[in-house]
Amino acid sequence: MAILELAGVSAGYGPVRVLHDVNLSVNPGERLGLVGLNGHGKTTLLSAIVGLTGWQDGSIIFEGRQIGGRRTHGMGRTTPNIVRQGIALAPQGDAIFPGLTVRENLDSGAYTRATWRSRRSRCDHVLDVFAPLRPLLRQTAGTLSGGERRMVSVGRALMADARLYLVDEPSLGLAPKISLGLVAALCEINIGDGAMIIAEQNLPLLNGRVDRVLGMHAGELKQDVGEALGDIPPAAEAMAQGMHHGRAL
Amino acid sequence: MKRAQISLFAASVATASMLLAACGGSSESSETAAAPAAPSEAAAPSEAAAPSEAAVPGEPIVIGLPIAQSGPAGIADHKDCWNGAILAQEEINANGGVNGRSIELDVTDIDILTPEGITAGFQKLTGDGVSALVSPFVIIPPAAMEVAGPYGAPYLSGDTNIDAQNIRSGDPAKYGNYFVDPPETYYGSGFVTFLSQLQESGKWTPKNNKVDIIRGDTAYNQNIAQATIDAIKASGGAWELGEVIDITAGTKDWSPVLQKLAANDAGAIMVDHWIGAELASFSQQFAAAPVDGSLVYLQYGPSQPEYLEIAGDSAEGFVWGTVIGTGNTSAEDKAFRAAYQAKFGVDDKSMGLVYPAWCYDMVNVLANAWATTDPADFAAVNAFIAANPINGVTGFLDFTNGVTPLYPTEIDDPTKGVTHYFYQVQGGRHTVIAPDNDAEAAFVPPAWMK
Amino acid sequence: MDVVFSALLLASMYGLVAIGISFTWASIGMLNLAQGFIFTAGGYTAFLFAEIASTYGLEGVALSVGLIVAGMLGSAVAGLAVGAVAFLPLQDRDNFRTRSLIATLAISLIGTQVWLIFFGPQNKPLPPIFGTGRTEIAGSGIGNGQLGAIVVAVLMLGAVILWMRSSRAGLQMRAMMMNPLGAAVVGVSVRTTGMRVLAISGALTGLASVLLAQTFFVSPTSGVQPLTVGLIISLAGGLGSIPGTVAAAGLLGLAEALTARYLQQSLVPFVLFGIVVLILIFRPRGLGGLLEDVRE
Amino acid sequence: MSKQPLIGRRSWRPSWPVNTEKVFKRRRYLGTKRSVLRLSGSYNPKTLRRELVLTDKKPTFWLIGLLLMLVLPIAVSNERFFALFGIICIYAAINVMWTLIIGTAGLQSFATLATVGVGAYGAAYLSITYGVPWPLMLIIGLFLGALMGFLISLPARRLDGLYYALLTLGLSEFCRNFVTQSDQLGGKFNGALFGVDRIVPSDLMTSWLGQVLLYISAFALLLVALAVFRWVNGGRLGLLLRASATNREDEAFSSAIGINFQRARTWVFMIASAALGAIGAFYAAYIGGTSLQVFSLDLLLLMLAMIVIGGLGRAEGAVIGTIIVVGITQWFTEWGPWRIVLVGVLALLSVLYTRNGIFGLKAQLKEIRQRRQALHRAGLTSRYAEFLPQQAPDIHDKAMIVGRTFERKLRDRLRGWITPVIIEEHRRKPLGQHSDHLERILNYFRQGPIPDKYAVYCEEPFTSYRVVALSGVPGVPPRVVDDKVYPSLDEAYHAVFLRRVNDLRSS
């Protein structure tokens, strides 16, 4: 049975409709890549799953429970409930708590009553993945660099005892070398029979690391990734070669 | 009449708002432009509100009462006044009214803190065509006089304000309809006189002749403080000014003041502040840590019903005074108290001692005048009130100068003026201790003076 | 020593009121100008409780505890009511800060008049909670009422701050202070937490109300002064900073006590305003206002 | 008015047929480029007749509304009505200036009434003590207000919005305490000063003429306040401040283009404060005195309720809000405390259910309507046309949607036809007779817009050709798209074809 089943999901903000009748099903143990250009609805799709859009319509079934449906009221009102059912989101932009220490930030990811007790061991586990955070545990998160913040943000999502991890644009605004490392780390994490969706603009970053890649274009899902990426942004290697051309083709 | 005014206002506001609302955008249809016809039709009835029309024989005579009900100040006193007026009105109406006409009260809310609020309240009443105005204090009397003066109907006010009375005497032609109680400055001179009399009577031997004054921040209290200081100077060394301690309204912690008082150790302490609840708080804290042997005088505030209720046992032994209070010795006073307490379900402890009596008296003054004059003839009524003093529960109401004279400071004859009462809390109730001919009991030194 | 007691009393009362304002601001971004209404609500509830208790002849410790609990409960309920009107419906609308500010203003405008209509303009006293006697400490006397108020206030403040620092719910509230979106993402419901915050700060205000009613009584407008003082303290302390607020309460309480004792009572407002201006000149975000920097 | 032909979905505008013989002369306000009441001449595209069109109804409504406000009290000639509308005018003037501070300058200052109070007390005190006549009082008030504005604007740069708001709130309290305790200003009537030189001599005061004059003076004050608002908000200062509104992004932008928004804010604040000071002096001269209540929190709350109910940041909102609130509180005095409750409820309702008071309602309704349309349209466009979904609501031209939908369908079809066979066919013979599908594809390519259209550039005839892209702008040379050089024209043609095919595929 699919862990997540989207049927006819439309969503948007205010007068704007960003997603159009999206159908998607994610299987247990699957790592799914979601690629597409800016503004074509990747973030909105992930936000819709946790109810962070302005309004949405359609059915989202997570582990047999309906978490979507028709909603027009405020953004983020149902999010905490959905998150507590076992979905962890590392949002675009670092939604970390700048005044708390790194440890407190990570702890806050284990918010539910059950995970709260095991937060120490979970924290160790996350620090194994993101080793650079270990010496920074007592530091205030607001003073971290962009890469470290992103690690805290993703690490916080990993603290939860989730069945479905959603990671939004791990590479955004990061230098190629850092983003590559981050994505590689993400893809090595053992998710068991849970699932993970990584939204990413940079297709080569995901190549070969995820089980399946879907494209996103103008608010619709495309099986054909090339169609979604009219212009595939160059990966690091391609950039170096592409310098001699007028534009990257 | 009221309905006409409401609809007049509503129509104009609706029109204006529709029009200005249309300014907000451009694509609205222009049909709203047809609206201006409405207000001029609605305007017609309000012109009928000329005062002369109110006096059709057989119809009730209307007294206007501006009573503060919503603002942050004075509501308790104003409510007292309202009650007193209701009592008088019902008594008069029960006795067949005035010349067969009943008396009616036209009550409106008034914002006594802003000139425009006072103007609005008074204009509401003059617009209704009342035959007289009875008002407890307003904070800014000139604003009220500005409306009431030209209107001409008798305006009986509880403003103890020397400057308002100066304005009246400066232009008697314009403000000849303004009848008031004695100004606040008498609190000062009366207090010093009281101290001297008390000392002479032998009931109290002051430990020293110093007088400390705790001064509140309103002009009212500052005037009283100044009058007290002047009176102390005029006493020729019998009394000596101690320290003047300034406080602000809203004082909750009196300990700094108490510490200063203890350090000064004056023979008499005057708390020149008018808010009953804060005086109650003072009483509580003073009673807990008193200055031994000092006589404490609180200004008019304890007349408010809440004082005794809040201060409770701590209030015992404090002295206070008022220039327009209710006595408890004469038959009229007792009858009034009994009637008032029966009607409003209060007792001696929880009855206001100033404004119920004053407003009760004022309605009676008016009824007395209307018995022989035409209520619509304001000049005649005013002349009658000025020329014919009557005996009320606050004392002898003689408005010869528009101001009732005060016994015993201004005149010596208790039958020729209203009385400056001094009370002491004895056995949990306010007991008149001065002047002598009205006293229920003698001054009893409180616990800290024994 | 008298001055010290004065200062302590003022500081603890100020602290209780200001911390409610500061706390609400920090966690849900709402400047609660209905704090005065919440304050009077606590007072009136305690007053009603006292009325009922006197008919049943309740006395002594039971009465005292009952009064405090009733006051805190009443204010907490009032806090929830304010939340239901000014927080829940507006919470995810744009311009929430301005909107909620105006909504709370309207509530305080309405609240005062409602008290006036139902309870009349008279001040209402509460029975003494800590007795009327005096205690001698270090050579100077202090009323039991004041002493009890200081002790209870300090204990309660300490408990709340400790709870904020160490518990899961505290972490959740602090997380929401920093980043409401992030909090939602980790499963903290802004709405429930917000209401909880309002209830807790309401309860603290109610405590202040009951304790202050010992000397200050309850009246429809008795909330205005605590509100302005609370605003000034939380301003000087740096909105949203709890240690800063406590420090500011101590500083201003001491300043007020010293001014009233050695200068004139009437100079107190000027001195307090001057100190706040000075603080803001040197620290534009108040004594502890670091939080604002990291929020956004 | 002629019969109004409805063309498309153009919004309805009132228009009048004009004499076709005469040249239409646009009347302008003196010294500006604005036409009177925004009347302009235009052709009706349907009847092809000339018309006089009211392009913006706002000025007309302002005119009617203000005229009504002027005439209404005079027509009614009721003493109470004069007083009510007089005080409405003064409060409205204060609120308009406050709107300038909060809306235009974006400073959350609550010291408005404090400034008014300082102007009023200063002018009243001088008038009482030295017999200063009222015109001089206004000037004194102006200076006091400007001084006050300067002092208050000092901390604005340093302090954060909310801190500033609370500090200015404290300032009112400070002023109140100061006046209360000052023996000179605290005066005779519990903080109120009375006996100021009045605008209308007191012997005229009770007459009808005096009342009318007094009211007209208050009305003139409102007009001046509105004029100042218009002048500042619509002028350069207003523009600069709107460019650097309130959030940090806007401020970053405006400092990038060199706007000194701090100075502009201070200026607006000073202007508004000076006006407020003058209004204070006017108030003192109008009422004959002033009271402590100007510094109180209660009045400030009521004022705030006024601008909230009307709609924050708009002059018309300030005026209407004032009319409603002052009307309720000063006219229905017999309702007692309930009328304050009513004001509170109105403020609460406007904050809960409207976006920006009464004047936000229209835009709000419009937005609801638009959102419904946009959702519908977005549903259409997502299936057929090529839009980013975000764009959909901004497209009002239906023809554009139809056009794009057609384009999209066409491209989908053409894309399906592009096969290796077709490409091979073109490679073999770029010019000449082609199969039907290729011909259609080529036709589509030929129709493309000139900007960025690929073209062949001949470096050296018969040996060296390159592919370029046209700029689309006359005088701007084409740019070279890549380094490749083609030896023959046919190969260059085919390269262009391949590029276009590639673009078609990726579109």
Add this chain to the structure above:
Amino acid sequence: MPLLTCSDITLDLGGRRILEGVSLEVGQAEVVGLAGPNGAGKTSLFEVLSGRQLNHGGDVTFDGVSVRKLTMRERVELGLVRSYQRPIVPAGLTVGETLKAARKAFKPHPSRLRLEWAAEFVRLRAQMDQATGSLETLERRKLMLAALLVRDPKIVLLDEPASGLTGSEIDEIDLVVRKLAQEFGISVLLIEHRLELLAMVASRVLVLDVGAIIAEGPPETVFTLPAVRQAYFDVPILDAISLGISDE
């Protein structure tokens, strides 16, 4: 003489050293690129050069005079303007009003023709009465550029003008940058992650890493230097990430 020079810039933010002894020169009508991994301090350097960040060590000279103490706005008046990474435009204005605000920002006000020229120059495709909020990224960037060019600046600092744009949109920016330098003699200092754009327009590229300049040279060669490749392209081991420094 170079138009803009800075020497030995050091900058500390929140207890971290962001820039360490950075010196650079930009000549008249020269296009200089600035590259480097995220967190290298590129934007911070812009903040220093543009005067938004004044608490730094070292000196900034523009057009022969030291502008060390001048604020951003004062530098704008001298002809040193910058853009931002995010395509920010005033939210409450229309396109025309935005340009008008730029024209009227300070005296002397350029003529309206100048404004039209600027809009035309960047090929702004927007109605003058269109709300800026409805513009797309590219048009926003162009509007920002046009607003900057109204003032006839001497140097423009562009912070990632191509981020968030597609290939053909980048071409338009490319064209504008080139014309600025070649036809109007305006110098350009350019931060860009899209190396292909840098390669096309810049005559010289500086590579910044960890707050210091590690390489400088023409774009054809500079990216092939081992130090640059190591900092920029090589797939890292995770432990090395901790060196990254925020440039926000």
